[in-house]
Amino acid sequence: MLFPTVEYAVFFLAVLAISWALAPRPIAHKIFLLAASYLFYGFWSWRYVPLLFLISLFAGLIGQTLQRIHEETTRKRLLIAGVAVCLVVLAYYKYTSFLLLSALGLWGLVGRTPAWNIPTPFLPLGISFFVFHAISLMGDIYRRKLREPLQLLDALLYVAFFPQLIAGPILRASNFIPQLLRKRDLQHIRVNRAFLLILAGLFKKVILSNTLATRLVEPVFAAPASFHAGDVLLAIYGYAAQIYCDFSGYTDIAIGCAMLLGYRFPRNFNAPYTAADPQEFWQRWHISLSSWLRDYLYIPLGGSRRGTSRTYINLMITMLLGGLWHGASWTFVMWGGLQGLYLVVHRLWAAADSPAVQRLRSHSAWPWVGRLLMFHAVCVGWVFFRASTFALATTVFHQLGSRGAVTLAAWPVVVCLVLGIFGQYAPRVWRRSVEATMSRMPVAVNGVALALGVFAIELLGPTGVAPFIYFQF
Amino acid sequence: MRSYRHFSKLSQLAASVGAFVVVALLLESGGIYDWAGRLDLGPERTVALPVATALHRVLAPLRIERGRQHALVELARVGWSDDPAALAEANELPRLAKPMTPTAVVAMGTTGTAPAHAATGTKPATTITRPVPLRADAAPGLCILPPIPAISVSGTRTVALAGDSMMAVGLSSTILRQAPHYKALSFVHAFKSGTGLARPEVFNWQLEYPAMLKDAQPDFVLVAIGANDGQGFVEDGVTYPFGSEGWKQIYQRRVQAYLDMLSAKGATVVWLGLPPMKSDSYDARIALINRIDYSVVSASPHAIWVGTAGVVGDADGRFRDFGEIDGHTTRLRQGDGIHLSDDGATLITTKLLPWLAAQQVAKPAVPVVADQEVAKP
Numbered sequence: 001m002l003f004p005t006v007e008y009a010v011f012f013l014a015v016l017a018i019s020w021a022l023a024p025r026p027i028a029h030k031i032f033l034l035a036a037s038y039l040f041y042g043f044w045s046w047r048y049v050p051l052l053f054l055i056s057l058f059a060g061l062i063g064q065t066l067q068r069i070h071e072e073t074t075r076k077r078l079l080i081a082g083v084a085v086c087l088v089v090l091a092y093y094k095y096t097s098f099l100l101l102s103a104l105g106l107w108g109l110v111g112r113t114p115a116w117n118i119p120t121p122f123l124p125l126g127i128s129f130f131v132f133h134a135i136s137l138m139g140d141i142y143r144r145k146l147r148e149p150l151q152l153l154d155a156l157l158y159v160a161f162f163p164q165l166i167a168g169p170i171l172r173a174s175n176f177i178p179q180l181l182r183k184r185d186l187q188h189i190r191v192n193r194a195f196l197l198i199l200a201g202l203f204k205k206v207i208l209s210n211t212l213a214t215r216l217v218e219p220v221f222a223a224p225a226s227f228h229a230g231d232v233l234l235a236i237y238g239y240a241a242q243i244y245c246d247f248s249g250y251t252d253i254a255i256g257c258a259m260l261l262g263y264r265f266p267r268n269f270n271a272p273y274t275a276a277d278p279q280e281f282w283q284r285w286h287i288s289l290s291s292w293l294r295d296y297l298y299i300p301l302g303g304s305r306r307g308t309s310r311t312y313i314n315l316m317i318t319m320l321l322g323g324l325w326h327g328a329s330w331t332f333v334m335w336g337g338l339q340g341l342y343l344v345v346h347r348l349w350a351a352a353d354s355p356a357v358q359r360l361r362s363h364s365a366w367p368w369v370g371r372l373l374m375f376h377a378v379c380v381g382w383v384f385f386r387a388s389t390f391a392l393a394t395t396v397f398h399q400l401g402s403r404g405a406v407t408l409a410a411w412p413v414v415v416c417l418v419l420g421i422f423g424q425y426a427p428r429v430w431r432r433s434v435e436a437t438m439s440r441m442p443v444a445v446n447g448v449a450l451a452l453g454v455f456a457i458e459l460l461g462p463t464g465v466a467p468f469i470y471f472q473f
Numbered sequence: 474m475r476s477y478r479h480f481s482k483l484s485q486l487a488a489s490v491g492a493f494v495v496v497a498l499l500l501e502s503g504g505i506y507d508w509a510g511r512l513d514l515g516p517e518r519t520v521a522l523p524v525a526t527a528l529h530r531v532l533a534p535l536r537i538e539r540g541r542q543h544a545l546v547e548l549a550r551v552g553w554s555d556d557p558a559a560l561a562e563a564n565e566l567p568r569l570a571k572p573m574t575p576t577a578v579v580a581m582g583t584t585g586t587a588p589a590h591a592a593t594g595t596k597p598a599t600t601i602t603r604p605v606p607l608r609a610d611a612a613p614g615l616c617i618l619p620p621i622p623a624i625s626v627s628g629t630r631t632v633a634l635a636g637d638s639m640m641a642v643g644l645s646s647t648i649l650r651q652a653p654h655y656k657a658l659s660f661v662h663a664f665k666s667g668t669g670l671a672r673p674e675v676f677n678w679q680l681e682y683p684a685m686l687k688d689a690q691p692d693f694v695l696v697a698i699g700a701n702d703g704q705g706f707v708e709d710g711v712t713y714p715f716g717s718e719g720w721k722q723i724y725q726r727r728v729q730a731y732l733d734m735l736s737a738k739g740a741t742v743v744w745l746g747l748p749p750m751k752s753d754s755y756d757a758r759i760a761l762i763n764r765i766d767y768s769v770v771s772a773s774p775h776a777i778w779v780g781t782a783g784v785v786g787d788a789d790g791r792f793r794d795f796g797e798i799d800g801h802t803t804r805l806r807q808g809d810g811i812h813l814s815d816d817g818a819t820l821i822t823t824k825l826l827p828w829l830a831a832q833q834v835a836k837p838a839v840p841v842v843a844d845q846e847v848a849k850p
Contacts, residue, residue, distance in 0.1 A: 006508050007517075013490065020483055097794065097804060104802040112800065117793045122751075123808050191489065223649030388815060392650075412553050443485050447492030455500040459544055460553065 001043045003253045004206050011040065012257060019261050023184035030157050030180060033261070040162035041125070048124040052160055055089065058082070059134035060155025063141040063173075067150060079142045083135050090131045096120045098328035126166040128325055132292060133159045137173040139296055145174035154180045163254040163261070167247070169268040169288035176263070184262040192438040192446055194259035196431065199453045201252030204245035204420075206461035211416045212242040214462060216408050221386055224396045228404030232396060234417070235408070236379050239386050241420025244272065247286070271424035273378070276370030278342035281378065289325075293318050312347070316340040331384045331393065338381045375421075502529045503538030511675045514705040514712065605729075605772040607721060611760060612746050612767035614782030614790040618828045621741075629659050632829060633691035635682065635735060636698035638666035639747060643813035644697055647822050655830045661689045669701035670727045678731055693829060694735045697745040699766060700811060703758030716761060724762075728769045736775040743825070744770045748781045748817075749792040751810025756792065779825070785817045796820065 001007045015036045022029040042049045062082040069075050091099075097120045137155060140146055154177050164171055220227050220235035227235070248269040255265040268288050275281035282290040298318040304311040316337070323336015349357075360366060387393035438446050498505070502525075509525035512518035529538070548554045624630055634645050641664045652660060663685040668676040702724065705714040713720040735742045746763050750756040770776045782790035785805050796805045798816055805817035813821075 006505060013494065016490065017487075020486055097808075101795075101802065101804060108801055117787060117795055120794050122810060186483075186486075191486065222646035223652065225653050226649060395650075410552060443489045444492035447489040447494075448496045451493045451496035451500065454497060458501065458504060459541065460548070462554070 001040065003250060004202055007043070011036075016260055020184075020186065023186060023262070026183055027153070029184065030153055033162075034153065034157045034160060037157070037160040037162040037165060041160070041165060044125050051089075051124055051127075052130060052165075053156070055086065055130060055134050056156045056159035057152070058085065059137045059159065060150065060152045062138050063146075063150045063155060064152070066138065066141045067146075075142060079138055082138045086131050086134050086138075090127060093121050093123055093127055095324075095328045102330075129168050129170060130159050130165060132170050133173075135296065136170070136292065137177075140172060140174040146177060148178070148181055150177070161258075161263075163258040163263075164265065167250050167254075168286075169251050169254065169265055170292050171265065171288070172292075175266065179263050186262065189259060189262055190435070191260065192435050194256040195438070195446060195450045196435055197252045197256030197259065199450060199457075201249040201254075201256065202454065202457045204249030204252065206249075206457050208416045208420045209242050209246040209249060210462050211412055212238045212245070212420065215410065216413050216417075217242055217386070219408065221392070221396070224392065224399050227399060227407070228402045229400050230404070230406030231408045232399045232402075234406070234413070236383060236396070237421065238413070238417055239382050240273070240375070240379050241417050243382065243385070244269070244424075245420050273375050273421055273424050274371060275374050276367050277374060278339070278346045278377070281374055282339075282343070289322070293322050297321065308347075312344045315343045315347075319343065326385070329388070331387055331390060334384045334390070335381045338377075338384070342377055498528060499532060499535070500537060500541070502532040503541055505529070511672070514707070514714070605725070605768055607725065608764060608768040608771070610764075612763035612780060613778065614746070614780040614786060615784070616777065616779045618779070618824070619777065621828070621831055623831050624657055629657050630693060630829060631659050631661060631689055631691045633661045633663045633686065633689065633694040633735075633740070635663040635694050635696045636745075637664065637668045637700055638812060639697035639700045639745075640664040640695070641666045642807065643815060643818040644695075644745075644821070647815050647818035648695075648826065651822060651826055655826055657830045658826070661686060661691055663694075664697075667701065669698060670731055671702035671704055671706050671724060673727070679734055682734060690738055691740045694740045694742045695745065695825070696735065696742060697747070698731075699747050699759070699762040702762055703755065715758065721761075721765060725765050725769060728766055732769055732773055732776055736773070740775075742770070742773075742776040743829075744776055744778055745821070746778065746780045746782065748784075748806075748813065749786045749790060751792050751794075751806070755811075779821075781821055784820050784824070785813065 001011060015033070018032060019029060022032055038049050038053070041052055059082065062078060066075055066078060069078065096118075100118060100120075137158060141150065157180060158171070158173055158176055161171075161176075216238040217235050220231055221239070224232060224235075251265075251268040255268070258265045266288055268286060270284040270287065272281055272285035275284050298314055301314040301317060302310055303314060306314075317340075319336045319340030320333055321336070323332045323334070323339070326332045326335070383393050383396050384390075387396060438449065441449075506525045506529035509518065509521040512521060532538075545554065634640055634648060645662070645664060649660060652658060663682055665676065665681070665685075668678070670678065673679070703715055705712060705717075705720065706723075707713070708719075708723055711719070713723060732742055732744075744766060746766065747759045750759050767778055770778045785793070785796065787793040792806070792810070794804060794806055795802050796817070797803070798819065803816040804814050805820070806812065807814055
């Protein structure tokens with residue numbers, strides 16, 4: 001079930017009430033949350049609930065075995081086997097078609113391809129996320145970051161916990177499982193913060209993202225040759241705002257819901273379009289994925305410890321695979337490759353220390369120049385991320401040189417575009433002062449304010465609910 | 474240092490959540506009632522609809538819902554909303570007093586004439602005196618497109634793209650990307666994902682389609698619809714499970730009403746049969762929908778059936794993920810096993826678009842001159 005729906009609101013209110021009532025009984029509390037998580041996932045398709053359960057169980061059993069074994073070689077082999085099984089499952093569901101078509105494409109270069117029609121499986125919702133959770137569980141236990149003996153119930157709940165199940169944030173087992181082991185402390189839940197997160201998430205998803213998608217991005221990317229430079233440029237900016245609002249909106253709701261249930265999720269977005277360089281961008285965008293890739297891929301490859309050339313290669317491999325994780329298509333790989341290239345160029349730039357470069361960096365306007373350059377570099381990557389083919393992406397870039405009237409800059413589109421991009425520059429103190437003001441109000445008034453906010457969002461939002469972009473991953 | 478509230482008691486949380494629920498129900502009783510009405514037949518609707526109906530009835534005297542509707546119209550008036558029906562209401566465009574139900578359509582056929590084609594001089598629509606018999610054979614997977622009159626080099630054909638997500642995803646974008654190659658064709662958007670003919674209370678095509686067209690008068694209407702219609706519905710308080718005799722009759726009348734609306738002003742409707750589906754159970758539902766659609770379309774002089782199973786399906790017309798285009802194996806369907814990929818849509822549009830554009834009548838190279846001038850050396 002999608003977050004901004006009546007079904008989810010009813011489901012969550014019921015889960016919240018029961019969860020708080022069960023807080024003094026930890027085992028019952030966790031069993032209830034696990035059942036609720038399977039119900040949440042089964043609402044999409046009951047057929048794949050066993051897959052979710054089996055992946056979680058498998059990771060949990062491997063984790064328990066890793067904790068019992070002390071011999072390092074055996075532990076390493078067991079970890080590799082566990083990770084390999086998870087990746088094979090992910091590859092089967094997500095990459096079968098991609099691998100087949102790529103192989104046939106290579107075959108076609110040398111001869112006529114056979115007329116194959118191999119059935120490919122449906123893609124289970126959120127599989128990229130819960131497989132990564134399973135890998136994180138095994139990895140953190142291997143690195144001895146989890147001291148307490150792993151309980152299977154905790155492993156199952158960690159992988160399947162419904163606020164993060166479908167589209168993240170990607171939780172670390174070493175961060176989340178200790179929370180499961182603690183008794184729920186209702187006194188440390190910032191309920192107003194959670195309310196504000198949910199409201200902000202709904203606003204970004206229902207209004208900003210949906211408006212930009214339906215009135216700007218989709219018409220242009222469906223047929224870019226029909227539009228001119230102004231509309232195409234707006235659509236590229238629009239997609240940058242759309243994907244940020246869509247994804248950060250979802251994770252805001254997820255974090256807020258988890259907070260109300262008594263669990264802390266890590267922040268996943270931190271005003272990414274204010275970044276002045278690629279390294280800063282990846283410290284602000286999809287933070288849980290970038291840190292996962294850093295800790296489970298980049299560092300095991302050697303990170304920056306094996307010389308400059310090897311560092312660049314490791315960066316490229318990490319980002320190329322990061323691109324592939326997003327989607328089974330060469331355009332996603334291209335997006336990842338661009339991100340890797342930006343990081344490599346940034347390192348080269350950071351290493352440059354000529355007087356001219358130093359003067360440039362020390363100029364007061366340089367951070368803003370950096371932000372402008374970084375934002376547009378990110379937008380170039382978004383074109384490949386959004387376009388379904390290279391031909392489409394090429395057409396989009398080509399149309400940036402065409403002359404003609406701007407037809408899609410209706411005022412609601414412009415407002416949503418400005419809010420989606422420049423809203424990230426809003427001072428954090430504003431949000432904190434709103435939360436502090438709410439804390440001084442009677443508790444019932446907080447509930448009324450939330451209801452009024454939801455009503456306003458429903459009024460301003462388009463009819464229907466578009467799926468979250470990151471659901472397809 | 475700021476202090477933030479921490480709820481330490483269940484009673485505090487209950488007060489806050491309770492206030493939220495009460496105020497949300499007050500403000501959104503109309504929206505919740507609409508939501509419950511849109512649910513598919515099943516346990517969720519069985520529980521939700523009576524509760525939502527009772528709530529709506531109790532709160533109706535407060536007139537909050539009326540205020541909400543006024544707000545929606547005003548939002549459309551200032552340009553915030555781009556919903557066609559809301560825009561039509563905001564701009565006070567003429568629209569039907571009430572949605573055309575299948576019963577109304579049949580009655581109109583027996584007591585009067587269907588909308589005439591007088592403006593274009595084409596033949597009047599066939600009046601509906603009784604539903605056409607449901608054909609026993611399956612809908613064909615292919616169709617030979619009949620010859621159509623050539624258009625002059627200065628003229629253009631307006632083509633409306635209508636339907637649900639089967640048109641919205643894959644087909645429309647492929648058509649629009651190829652449009653620059655067909656200068657003689659202009660296209661009008663008249664599709665919306667998540668709609669269909671089975672549930673007019675969710676999306677009423679009789680109201681929405683004229684608003685989508687605005688001032689356009691299409692010569693052709695390409696239709697791909699029905700993917701969301703494999704469900705039961707309630708008509709006049711009676712529940713009709715999918716595939717029952719009553720369901721088939723009512724659905725057939727809705728298809729007829731939709732077809733009549735599309736062709737009302739002289740447009741020729743090109744009805745694309747739905748392709749085979751990956752899921753066997755869903756494919757069986759779509760086969761029935763195709764059979765009903767084909768029965769109606771084949772009986773209409775203003776509509777052409779275009780089967781797609783023979784194009785994107787395998788040799789037996791069944792679902793396939795992959796196919797060949799220009800000697801390269803490519804994916805013909807999206808990962809959901811329902812919608813067409815861009816390449817799958819291309820297999821269809823490469824046949825349709827040239828046919829729609831047809832041959833153009835060339836203008837003479839030189840103007841006609843008087844005989845004595847031509848005779849000069």
